[in-house]
Amino acid sequence: MRADTTRLDLRIRRRSLIGYTIGIAIYAITIVALYPSFKSDTSLNKLTEHGNAVAAIFGASGPLTSPTGWLDANLYANFVPLIILLVTVGYGAASIAGQDEDGTLGLVATLPTSRRRLVAEKFAAMCLLALPAALATMLCVLAGVGFELHVDFAHLAGATLGVLLLGIDFGALAMLIGAATGSRGTALGTTAAIAAAAYIISSLSPVVSWIHPLRYASPFFYAVGDSQLANGISAGSAGALVGLAALLAIASNRAFRRLDIH
């Protein structure tokens, strides 16, 4: 299987992908390099003491001066998912609805490829697009050993898997909404709104008691909201994220089968 359409879509997004990857790498290495200056600053921990909701909104909860607390508050609870979601949701909305609006999907869909295969290839492209930013961040964090920042590799790999799957889930949601409506704007807008709500639920659940039980409904909780950097990702959480991605992929395939391609 040659996956020509996957490669085509990756080629089209190559430039923006390189941009995102370089951007997040610069940011991540800066965060890592700043750690020695902040690790002894215990006043920083006051920010998140007694369940500070404002800090929680920005993804900071728990002590900030521990290696995992520092990385969570500055990278994994907020910035890394944001960047990966920008990549995957952007592509998810563009891959079917956006390309149909541009007219280029018609070109692809009138070649002898089944719609099921097109969805599969585009889904594969989305997974591959999420990789560079996640891996670049992981490599920068691994470079943290040079900056007194030590994290367990298995846990870091688990958190990386978590943000990857999170990106794929929301990208698949955008793909589904795009395939169902044929509208890139609807796909982007709806997915962004749902992702924002899911993020808020997961970030506030440690500090706002009535939100706490809702956290199980948020993919963010399974990916980054459950101290994955400190404890690794549980098989159950990874399974939930993979299961959601699979469901959304199947639904996208069904929706795409009915879509009018222009």
Place this chain on the structure above:
Amino acid sequence: MTTAISVEGLTRCFGGRRGVTDVTFEVNVGEVFGFLGPNGAGKSTTIRLLLGLYPPTSGRTRIFDLDPTIDAVKVLGRVGYVPGELALYPRLTGGQHLDYAAQVRGMADHAYRDELVARFQADLDRPVRALSKGNRQKIGLVLAFMHRPDLLVLDEPTSGLDPLLQDEFVHLVHETVAEGRTVFLSSHELNEVQRVVDRVTIIKDGRIVVTDTVEGLRSTAPRTIELRFAHPVDPARFAGLTGVRVLHQETDRLTLSVTGPVAPLLSAAGELEAVDVTARRADLDELFLAFYRNTPETAAHAS
């Protein structure tokens, strides 16, 4: 098998918007079939139904005896398509588009593709966004023809091409049918269609108005007859005749549109001592406009 396309009672509704209704026609293998209609008549909708891009509301479509919504891969493997509004990936070059399509189609032999590129002088090296509309259209034509498909579905294929390349396109169509392949040519540019098609169907407001050979249409089409008289005449003398319509009148000159036998008209002209007559066979252009306007002659013809 002699039927390339067979469409029966094909209907597609878009919510409240009209799509196409009860479209029925057949295209034989090896012919050039013209698909004519004004803008918005339902040409592109019909084509997308043929290619399985739209699922139909009802009706039956077969391309080489296959249902394009079920056997899409088999059907599309034998079809080349130029869309009405060709959209290419702006950042990719023409060459990258051709490579992609060739890979998906599993093409190994690129000789014919290279020949087409040379004939149309297609620019393969610059990103598509840097190309003019005509130059993009050339890429679209190569994409459709390069794998020598059994059926070409062409929606306004020569838009943006200069006259020389339009001629080249006509040659290409003739070569294609000479090899026993089939061309379905949709257009509102009648001159282009008139030069190449064997049969034609006209669609208007989502319904097929008529399907016939070009000759058949011409023979029943209104002819234009111009009469000159030595003195002013009353056009009412002609307007009363069956199948005659006065198109234009000057003092001593009348232009008439005539369907059916001309004898009554000629005897009237004789009585009024006409001094000159010119008769022109209607070309498809006028015929098409007549259908488009939906004049009484059209209604008579369509029934």
